[in-house]
Amino acid sequence: MNKADSERLESAMEQMGLISTPSPTNADIVVLNSCVVRQSAEDKVVGMLESLKGGKNSNPDKIIALMGCMVGPNTTSLEKRFPHVDVMMPPQQYDPLIELIGDRMDIDTEGCIGPLTANPTVAAYVPIIHGCDKFCSFCIIPYRRGREVSRTINDIVRETKLLADRGVKEITLLGQNVDSYGHDLPENIDLGDLLYAVNEIDSIERIRFLTSHPNDMSDHIIDAVANLDKVCENINLPFQAGDDEVLSRMRRGYSNSHYRKLIEKIRSQIPNVSLNTDLIVGFCGETDLQFERTLEMLREVRFDKVHAAAYSNRDGTIASRKMEDDVSLEDKKSRLKAVQELQTDIQTEINRKLYDQTMQVLVEGIKRGKAHGRNRNDKLVYVEGGEDSIGEVVNARIHKTSPWSLTGLKESVA
Numbered sequence: 001m002n003k004a005d006s007e008r009l010e011s012a013m014e015q016m017g018l019i020s021t022p023s024p025t026n027a028d029i030v031v032l033n034s035c036v037v038r039q040s041a042e043d044k045v046v047g048m049l050e051s052l053k054g055g056k057n058s059n060p061d062k063i064i065a066l067m068g069c070m071v072g073p074n075t076t077s078l079e080k081r082f083p084h085v086d087v088m089m090p091p092q093q094y095d096p097l098i099e100l101i102g103d104r105m106d107i108d109t110e111g112c113i114g115p116l117t118a119n120p121t122v123a124a125y126v127p128i129i130h131g132c133d134k135f136c137s138f139c140i141i142p143y144r145r146g147r148e149v150s151r152t153i154n155d156i157v158r159e160t161k162l163l164a165d166r167g168v169k170e171i172t173l174l175g176q177n178v179d180s181y182g183h184d185l186p187e188n189i190d191l192g193d194l195l196y197a198v199n200e201i202d203s204i205e206r207i208r209f210l211t212s213h214p215n216d217m218s219d220h221i222i223d224a225v226a227n228l229d230k231v232c233e234n235i236n237l238p239f240q241a242g243d244d245e246v247l248s249r250m251r252r253g254y255s256n257s258h259y260r261k262l263i264e265k266i267r268s269q270i271p272n273v274s275l276n277t278d279l280i281v282g283f284c285g286e287t288d289l290q291f292e293r294t295l296e297m298l299r300e301v302r303f304d305k306v307h308a309a310a311y312s313n314r315d316g317t318i319a320s321r322k323m324e325d326d327v328s329l330e331d332k333k334s335r336l337k338a339v340q341e342l343q344t345d346i347q348t349e350i351n352r353k354l355y356d357q358t359m360q361v362l363v364e365g366i367k368r369g370k371a372h373g374r375n376r377n378d379k380l381v382y383v384e385g386g387e388d389s390i391g392e393v394v395n396a397r398i399h400k401t402s403p404w405s406l407t408g409l410k411e412s413v414a
Contacts, residue, residue, distance in 0.1 A: 001091075001125075001127060001145075001174050001175075001176065002033050002068055002069075003125060004125035004126070004127050004174055005033060005067070005068070005091060005092060005127075006031075006033045007124070007125065008094070009031065009033075009067070009094050009097070012094065012098060012112040013029070013098075013101065013112075015112050016098075016101060016102070016105065016107060016109065016112060017105070017107075018101075024048075024052065024055070025055060027062075028061070028062060028063065029062075029063040029064075029065070029097075029101065030052060030062070030063070030064050030065070031065045031066075031067060031097070032045055032048055032049065032064075032065070032066050032067070032068075033067050033068045034066060034067065034068035034069055034070035034071070035068060035069055035070075036068075036069045036070050036140055036144065036314065037069075037139075037140070037141070037312075037314075038309060038312040039312040039313075039314075040312070042070060045070055049064075049066065049082050049085065052064055052084065053084050057084070063086050063087070063097075063100065063101070063104075064084060064085050064086055064087075065085070065086060065087040065088075065089060065096075065097045066078070066082070066085050066087070066088050066089070067088075067089040067090070067091070067093075067094075067097075068089075068090075068091055069091060069140065069141065069144040069145065070144075071088045071089060071090045071091075071144075072090065072143070072144055073090070075088040086100065087100055090144070091130070091144065091145050092130060092145075098112055121168070121364070121365075122167070122168065122169050122170065122362065122363070122364045122365070122373075122390065122391050123168065123169065123170040123171070123172070123206075123362070123364055124168045124170070124171055124172075125171070125172050125174050126156060126159055126160060126163070126171050126172070126173055126174065127151070127174045127175065128150065128151055128156050128173045128174060128175055128178065128181050128191075128194065129148055129149065129150045129151065129175035129176070129177070129178065129180060129181045130145060130146065130148070130149050130175070130176070131145045131146040131147045131148045131149055131176060132145065132147075132148060132176040132177050132180075133147055133148045133177075133180065134177060134213060134251075134253070135251065135318065136240075136250055136251050136252060137249060137250050137251045137317060137318035137319040137322075137323070138250055138280065138283060138311065138314070138317060138318075138319050139314075139317060140314040140316055140317050141176055143316050143317075145176060148176075148177070148180050148183065148184050149184060150180075150181050150182050150183070150184050150185050152185070153189065153193065153194055153197050156173075156194060156197075156198065157197055157198060157201065160198055160201050160204060161201055163204075164201055164202065164203040164204050165203070167391060169203070169204065169205045169206065169362060169391060169393075170204070170205060170206035170207070170208070170362055171198070171204060171206075171207055171208070172207075172208040172209065172210055173191075173194065173195075173198070173207065173208070173209040173210075174209075174210055175209075175210075175211070176211070177211070177212070177213045177216060178191060178209045178210060178211060178212060179191055179212045179213055179216035179217050179218070179221060180213070180216050181194060182194070183216075190218060190220055190221065191209065191218075191220075191221050191224075192218065192220035192221045192223065192224040193220075195207060195209070195221070195224040195225070195228055195231055196224060196228065198230075199228045199229070199230045199231065204230060205230060205362065205393060206230055206232055206362060206376070207228070207230045207231045207232065208231075208232050208234060208378070210236050211236050211238065211278070212235060212236060212237050212238075213238070214237060214238075214239070214252075214253075214254045214258065214259050214262055215253050215254055217235075217237065217262060217266075219265075222265065222266055222269050222270070223269070225270055225273070226269045226270045232376045232377070232378065233270055233272050233273045233274065233376055233377055234273065234274045234275075234276065234304075234376065234378040235266060235270075235273060235274075235276070236275075236276040236277065236278070237262070237266075237275060237276070237277055238277055238278035238279070239259050239277050239278075239279060239297060240252055240278060240279050240280050241279065241280060241283060241286070241290070241293075241294055242256055242279075242290075242291075242293035242294035242295070242296055242297035242298075243256070243286070243289075243290035243291075243293040243294065244256055245285075245290065246283055246285070246286050246290050249283065249284060249285060249319075249323065250280075250283060251318065256293065256297070259297075260297075260300075260301070263275065263301055272377070273377075274304040274305075274377035274378060274379070275301070275303050275304055276303060276304055276305040276306070276307070276378065277301075277303045277305075277306055277307070278306075278307045278308075278309075279294060279306065279307075279308050279309075279339070280308075280309055280310070280311050281294065281308060281309070281310055281311065281332060281335035281336050281339060282310050282311045282327035282331060282332035282335055282336075283311045283319075283327070284319055284323035284324060284325055284326060284327070285323070285324075285326060285327075286311075286327055291335050294339070295338065295339070295342060298339065298342055298343060298346065299342065299346075302346050302350065303343070303346070304347065304350055304377065304379075305347070305378070306339065306343045308336060308339045308340065308343070309336070310329075310332035310333065310335070310336050311325070311327065311332065313325045344403045347403035347404070348401075348402070348403045351379070351401040351402065351403060351406060352401050354379070354398050354401055354406060355398055355399070355400075355401050356397065356398060356399070357397070357398050358395050358396065358397045358398075358408075358411060359375045359376075359379075359381070359395070359396060359398065359406075359408070360375060360376060360393050360394070360395060360396075361373045361374065361375050361381045361383055361386070361393065361394055361395075361396045361408070362374060362392075362393050363383060363386050363389045363390050363391065363392055363393075363394060364390070365390060366387060366390070367382075370382040370383065370384060370386075370387075370407075371383040371384075371385075371386035371387050371389060371390070371410075373386075375406075379405070379406055380404065380405040380406070381396055381398075381405065381406045381407070381408055382405060382406070382407045382408070383396045383407075383408055383409075383410050384407065384408070384409050384410065385409055385410035386410040389410065389413070392413055393413070394410050394411070394412065394413055395411040395412050395413070396408030396409060396410055396411065397411055
């Protein structure tokens with residue numbers, strides 16, 4: 001979601017005549033888009049803000065802007081802490097910076113922020129719902145991004161058509177809880193209805209969506225993934241913890257059993273689906289035995305990809321107010337390492353079975369001299385001989401596998 005926000009702001013500034021530069025030292029405008037899901041992310045932003053202070057002192061006309069989840073409804077404390085920052089913008093609220101730039105450049109900024117239009121790539125993100133109503137006890141997002149607000153299907157289709165006209169082949173529909181899409185709209189619609197609508201758009205070849213919540217993964221959504229030719233067979237479905245007591249303290253609203261039954265349903269209806277997940281180790285009160293149930297979940301479900309993190313206390317969350325962060329840092333690191341080692345073995349075995357298979361890869365760019373892209377199951381694939389195929393779907397025969405990527409030889413355009 002932050003990447004999508006950054007792309008929209010960059011698109012607006014390019015429409016105003018500005019050009020991006022990789023160096024914050026040489027830039028006239030520096031924008032930091034912040035994440036506060038974990039302490040390490042917030043620390044990174046703070047460090048960068050501190051490093052920009054000298055440049056602002058030597059060039060007072062330099063504009064420094066802070067946006068994203070670090071910026072809450074009350075910015076007083078941030079303004080006192082970082083007086084050299086010119087603009088503070090909560091998520092999706094770009095106008096203060098756009099208006100400041102417009103005043104400096106003496107130009108009309110009407111209509112600059114809108115669908116992503118400048119320099120689109122092969123694949124693009126399309127936010128469809130902002131905010132979250134779940135209020136998991138560990139999560140700060142609802143307090144920073146607000147309650148759920150869905151865009152209309154017509155609005156999303158219109159933006160996607162614009163992207164398709166500019167060469168985008170793949171879109172990822174985004175939301176903090178993407179499966180909640182439409183629940184706040186007056187029509188009786190959900191993500192499944194949106195998938196059917198976007199599937200009809202010419203030139204769009206692939207559709208993905210992130211991130212799901214087990215409680216909102218409806219039969220209609222599963223049917224859409226199973227039946228629509230452009231919707232990729234890949235679902236990110238966080239389970240967060242394998243133990244029911246921990247899930248209850250997290251306020252996730254489902255049990256281990258409920259989650260496993262949902263996985264069984266998805267795999268029965270979409271036999272070739274790949275499954276990604278998110279999990280947290282070391283949440284408040286988690287015992288060794290409770291953590292072992294998380295490892296059991298990994299061993300038995302066998303996810304294609306796992307995003308794991310050690311629990312980080314965030315001020316303002318339910319957990320910070322009502323629970324004790326009582327799992328030691330040493331135990332958190334040990335548990336995280338155990339997850340990573342187990343998942344590396346699982347991904348090695350899963351990807352090894354893809355050896356000598358031919359798969360369709362949408363080539364997105366060049367990295368380290370090789371073309372790269374993803375197959376429908378969200379596997380990173382390096383394509384030898386595909387350097388002239390950016391934007392095309394090619395057939396690649398896999399001759400090398402690893403836990404993290406595949407390498408294949410281009411055979412033909414799919």
